Amino acid sequence: MMDDEDQDALAAEWEASLGGGDDDGGDDGGGGDAEDGDALAAEWESMVAGDEGDDDGLDSAVMATSTGREATRVLDQNEIDSLLGFDDDHGDAGEQSGIQAILNSALVSYERLPMLEVVFDRLVRMMSTSLRNFTSDNVEVSLDNIVSIRFGDYLNSIPLPAMLGVFKAEEWDNFGLLTVDSSLIYSIVDVLLGGRRGTAAMRIEGRPYTTIERNLVERMVHVVLSDLSTAFDPLSPVTFRFDRLETNPRFATISRPSNAAIVAKLRIDMEDRGGRLELLLPYATLEPVRELLLQMFMGEKFGRDSIWETHLANELWRTHVSLEAVLDQQILNLRDMLNMEVGSKMLLNATTESDVLLRCGQIPMFSGKMGRKGDRIAVRIDNKVSEEDN
Numbered sequence: 599m600m601d602d603e604d605q606d607a608l609a610a611e612w613e614a615s616l617g618g619g620d621d622d623g624g625d626d627g628g629g630g631d632a633e634d635g636d637a638l639a640a641e642w643e644s645m646v647a648g649d650e651g652d653d654d655g656l657d658s659a660v661m662a663t664s665t666g667r668e669a670t671r672v673l674d675q676n677e678i679d680s681l682l683g684f685d686d687d688h689g690d691a692g693e694q695s696g697i698q699a700i701l702n703s704a705l706v707s708y709e710r711l712p713m714l715e716v717v718f719d720r721l722v723r724m725m726s727t728s729l730r731n732f733t734s735d736n737v738e739v740s741l742d743n744i745v746s747i748r749f750g751d752y753l754n755s756i757p758l759p760a761m762l763g764v765f766k767a768e769e770w771d772n773f774g775l776l777t778v779d780s781s782l783i784y785s786i787v788d789v790l791l792g793g794r795r796g797t798a799a800m801r802i803e804g805r806p807y808t809t810i811e812r813n814l815v816e817r818m819v820h821v822v823l824s825d826l827s828t829a830f831d832p833l834s835p836v837t838f839r840f841d842r843l844e845t846n847p848r849f850a851t852i853s854r855p856s857n858a859a860i861v862a863k864l865r866i867d868m869e870d871r872g873g874r875l876e877l878l879l880p881y882a883t884l885e886p887v888r889e890l891l892l893q894m895f896m897g898e899k900f901g902r903d904s905i906w907e908t909h910l911a912n913e914l915w916r917t918h919v920s921l922e923a924v925l926d927q928q929i930l931n932l933r934d935m936l937n938m939e940v941g942s943k944m945l946l947n948a949t950t951e952s953d954v955l956l957r958c959g960q961i962p963m964f965s966g967k968m969g970r971k972g973d974r975i976a977v978r979i980d981n982k983v984s985e986e987d988n
Contacts, residue, residue, distance in 0.1 A: 711860075711884070711891040713833060718744065718862050718877075720829040725864075728821050733789045735868050742863040742874075750855025752878060753847040761807065761843055762850040763819040768837040772883035773852040776819055782866055782873025786818055787811050789868055807845060816843055822875070834887045853880045860884070921963070923977050924955040953980070 722739050729737040747755075756762070756777055763776035787810070807815075823838040830836045844850040853859065859880040866872050884891060926948040938944075948954075954977050956964040966979040 711888070713891045713893050714860065714884075715744065717829050717833060720832075721825055721862075722864065724825040724828060725822060725866075728825050729818075729866065732818065732821050733786070733868065735789050738867045740865045740867075742865055744860065744862050746858060747861055748855065749851075749853045749857050749859045749878075749880060752859060752861060753851070753855070756847050758847075759807070759845065761812070761815050761845055762847060763816070763843050764841045764850055764852060765819075765823055765838045766841050767883055768839055769834075770836060770883055770886045772880065773841070774838070774880070774883055775850060775852055775878040776822060777876040777878070778815055778819070779874045779876075782875060783807070783811060783815055785866075785868060785871035785873055787814055788871065790814050812843060816840070819843070822877075826877070830887075833890050836887075853882065857882065919958055922957045923968070924957060925952075925968070955983070 718741055722741050725739045726737060729739065757779060759780050761778045761783060763778070764773060765776060766773050791814075820840055823840055827836060827838050857880055859878050862877045862879075864875045864877065866875055926946040928944070928947070951967070953965045954968045955962055956966070956977065956979070962983040964979045965981045965983055966977045968975065968977050970976060
């Protein structure tokens, strides 16, 4: 807080500066500037006298008038959250903004691969039937959502305890991951071992999974992988082979943490029991069939445009091509080629009865005898050169 002496000294300095301006204005003959200066000085003195307790306002006013620069603007908390991508308004709509959007800009949304949704819909329908036969119970399978995520972020988000099944796509020569949460594990064990209906599956924490539990879950993973292979068959035949079952996410690393992957989250309900099953496929695994996944519908690869094919065929018949008649071919040294001069002769191995080869570019097409027709040298085509002769 400024004391009275400092404020008086500041007011006196301000009046002196205004007084100097008045002298200059008087020399120039401007009496109106002196009156404006006196009024401004009086207004400044009244503001200083009446605003002794507001140091911040005084400091900002001094800075604005003495230096001619505006005060630095400070961002509030809402603007900082929006800049960092933590704005709740964008989060509810599923849109990302700020730095979060920049970090995730390298990820490809699954919506750019429309056929994946079709494949997973087929998987849900087939799993409902297969798991009913597997458990002899009423099983409902539903697809919650399909998201794109970095592999490292997904491993960190897996709720433990859980079982992670690693499988390999034989034809694509890459791996995928199947995650079974603890609720589904205990529900499957309870159903397969004859648990009574109407009672929730027991969840025992703090102990590793037993051999019986691992074997039963492994059997269910085999059923799911078989259905997944069948779901991809109309698009591209592929065999998903079970590799191993892990309980520690560190041992189930099948890709780099920064690589993008697609996660399909499935919900399996068996009346009052059930759980979640998540299927992860890295983009590197789907790369061999990426072109097929870009289709809008399953039959697109069988579609034909007869109008375009007819137009292309008609235009091809009108195409002009050049043919070369080759009498003979010889291989010479570079020295002999450089020593050739005007008038030099090169003997050919061809005779009047030798075949002349007709080529289109570098492709041999026909062979025949050379002769004369009217005033022009002609070649009579005797044979068509086949690919076996080449």
